[in-house]
Amino acid sequence: MTRIAIIGAGYAGMAAAVTLSAAGHTVSVFESSRVLGGRARKVEFGGAHIDNGQHILIGAYRDTLQLMQQVGINPDQALLRLPLTLHYPEFKLHAPKLPTPLHLALALLTAHGLNWSEKWAAIRFMQWLKQQRFTLPADSTVTALLDAHAQPQQLRRYLWEPLCISALNTPADQASAQVFANVLRDSLAAAREASDLLIPRINLSALFPEAAANFVQTHGGALHMRTAISQIQHYNQGFVLEADAEGDTDDNTAAEQRYSHVIAAVGPHHLPRLLTALPSLAPVCAQVEALHWEPIVTCYLRYSAGTRLPQPMLGLCNGYVHWVFDRGQLDGNDGLFAAVISARGAHSDLTREALANAVHLELKALLPALPEPLDSQVITEKRATFACTPNLSRPTSRTPLPGLLLAGDYVASDYPATIESAVRSGIAAAQAVING
Numbered sequence: 001m002t003r004i005a006i007i008g009a010g011y012a013g014m015a016a017a018v019t020l021s022a023a024g025h026t027v028s029v030f031e032s033s034r035v036l037g038g039r040a041r042k043v044e045f046g047g048a049h050i051d052n053g054q055h056i057l058i059g060a061y062r063d064t065l066q067l068m069q070q071v072g073i074n075p076d077q078a079l080l081r082l083p084l085t086l087h088y089p090e091f092k093l094h095a096p097k098l099p100t101p102l103h104l105a106l107a108l109l110t111a112h113g114l115n116w117s118e119k120w121a122a123i124r125f126m127q128w129l130k131q132q133r134f135t136l137p138a139d140s141t142v143t144a145l146l147d148a149h150a151q152p153q154q155l156r157r158y159l160w161e162p163l164c165i166s167a168l169n170t171p172a173d174q175a176s177a178q179v180f181a182n183v184l185r186d187s188l189a190a191a192r193e194a195s196d197l198l199i200p201r202i203n204l205s206a207l208f209p210e211a212a213a214n215f216v217q218t219h220g221g222a223l224h225m226r227t228a229i230s231q232i233q234h235y236n237q238g239f240v241l242e243a244d245a246e247g248d249t250d251d252n253t254a255a256e257q258r259y260s261h262v263i264a265a266v267g268p269h270h271l272p273r274l275l276t277a278l279p280s281l282a283p284v285c286a287q288v289e290a291l292h293w294e295p296i297v298t299c300y301l302r303y304s305a306g307t308r309l310p311q312p313m314l315g316l317c318n319g320y321v322h323w324v325f326d327r328g329q330l331d332g333n334d335g336l337f338a339a340v341i342s343a344r345g346a347h348s349d350l351t352r353e354a355l356a357n358a359v360h361l362e363l364k365a366l367l368p369a370l371p372e373p374l375d376s377q378v379i380t381e382k383r384a385t386f387a388c389t390p391n392l393s394r395p396t397s398r399t400p401l402p403g404l405l406l407a408g409d410y411v412a413s414d415y416p417a418t419i420e421s422a423v424r425s426g427i428a429a430a431q432a433v434i435n436g
């Protein structure tokens with residue numbers, strides 16, 4: 001009999017749970033936290049819900065959008081869809097509503113802040129990538145790729161480097177050129193809708209994991225919250241989970257039952273501990289232990305009601321901040337701005353107060369009428385994503401132990417660590433169970 005346990009209720013685990021439930025399987029999901037969503041979850045701030053980190057999705061997130069619909073979330077209401085727009089004070093790029101590749105060509109040709117030779121350099125570079133079918137002869141860093149194609153400084157500063165750090169959360173001089181090319185293939189060079197920016201209008205737990213949990217439960221599945229699994233044990237007839245003693249007795253008893261399949265959907269830094277009793281998985285542990293981490297900081301600044309940005313999302317590149325979002329224009333959190341700083345950098349040395357102040361001053365340089373903030377909250381996710389460097393070795397979903405599968409944004413794929421790679425890995429792990 002198929003009995004399936006899923007460890008971890010982030011986007012990967014819940015994608016696996018929904019896919020299996022929809023296929024008629026009953027699943028048991030174990031989650032150590034009291035909140036669903038993992039690295040994409042809601043947190044409280046001043047009585048309102050914000051996110052542990054401001055996220056952005058793109059139109060190319062095909063599987064995430066499909067699963068959201070499957071669990072009853074309407075992406076057109078839950079996400080603000082904007083045509084690709086990069087809006088800096090000194091640079092503006094806007095993709096018009098035209099079929100591919102015209103939308104990209106016209107976006108580049110009409111961009112403000114680039115001269116003609118810079119525009120042609122960008123178009124030539126994209127043409128070359130297309131001729132290579134976005135498969136590079138060898139992986140290198142994004143900077144090496146841009147150097148090899150003589151990409152001018154302005155283009156790097158306002159287009160390639162911001163795209164790289166947002167998508168790969170890794171600075172261009174360390175980031176994988178091949179993964180960057182994959183991202184360009186599926187966004188800028190794909191159908192126009194694929195490059196659309198999708199900004200959440202509801203918190204990240206509500207965007208998918210909570211509706212997914214509801215879907216799983218109405219299909220007979222069980223969710224065991226605040227149940228941390230410490231180890232997976234393997235016996236001839238299947239798997240037994242060991243739960244940390246602090247958990248609820250009923251939830252711990254559920255863990256100790258026998259499962260024919262286990263999908264480990266925890267973050268990669270939590271995986272080695274889970275696998276300690278499984279010697280055949282030592283090579284998988286070695287692979288995830290070799291990953292390096294990049295942080296993401298989201299600095300929330302609350303201003304008086306009515307304070308607005310000129311756009312829901314603006315790019316910055318004269319200080320620490322990469323993007324700032326006006327939550328008032330997104331989820332109705334009037335006067336609340338979320339400033340995002342991707343990857344490591346000099347900002348890591350500042351205290352929260354000093355960083356919040358520096359972020360406010362950066363915004364004020366852009367918007368001189370900005371009042372003093374009333375309140376601030378700095379959330380640093382130290383292990384936001386793995387560093388997406390060239391030729392990275394990532395574990396596959398299937399492990400040497402039949403019945404034990406991995407799901408998570410770090411599992412081998414074309415993509416960097418994103419919501420979409422997490423969801424796709426969850427679906428793939430579920431399909432492996434369904435197909436036997």
Ligand SMILES: Cc1cc2nc3c(=O)[nH]c(=O)nc-3n(C[C@H](O)[C@H](O)[C@H](O)COP(=O)(O)OP(=O)(O)OC[C@H]3O[C@@H](n4cnc5c(N)ncnc54)[C@H](O)[C@@H]3O)c2cc1C
Binds near residue numbers: 030036384
């Ligand atoms: C600040 C920030 C900003 C980001 N911005 C973007 C963005 O703009 N766009 C984008 O696409 N992606 C973004 N990402 C990346 C994205 O959030 C992740 O790729 C994705 O959420 C990973 O999902 P996951 O399910 O693979 O892992 P996780 O979200 O880490 O889920 C793992 C789950 O397992 C649980 N768990 C761990 N150990 C145990 C255990 N022993 N027992 C039971 N449960 C356990 C955890 O509590 C967690 O809920 C961002 C990430 C961060 C942190």
